[in-house]
Amino acid sequence: PRFGMIGAAAATAFCLSMVDITCICVINRRLSILTLAKGLKFDVGFISVVAVIYAFLNYNNLYTGYHVLLISSLAIYLWKSISHHDIPWKLLISKYRGNQT
Numbered sequence: 001p002r003f004g005m006i007g008a009a010a011a012t013a014f015c016l017s018m019v020d021i022t023c024i025c026v027i028n029r030r031l032s033i034l035t036l037a038k039g040l041k042f043d044v045g046f047i048s049v050v051a052v053i054y055a056f057l058n059y060n061n062l063y064t065g066y067h068v069l070l071i072s073s074l075a076i077y078l079w080k081s082i083s084h085h086d087i088p089w090k091l092l093i094s095k096y097r098g099n100q101t
Helices: 004-031 040-059 065-083
Strands: none
Touching (some): 040 065
């Protein structure tokens, strides 16, 4: 309650990040599969650019730009993931998962 909605959002983001990091470690230990994307440098740079654009939009009170920023950043990230094969498509298709019944 002390930090309001921003504090709740920060706490939720931190907890979700910790769950993701724990899942990455468990999957790597049990299955020897590293689930991190290959282009991690692109991801960090992309997040930085989106954060700067968001700060600019917020500073200038351009609220309609948020939607355009969200849609364009999702489209660019999906294009990058599909074109660089970062999404493990073979794990989604049952015939590649092995003999699991």
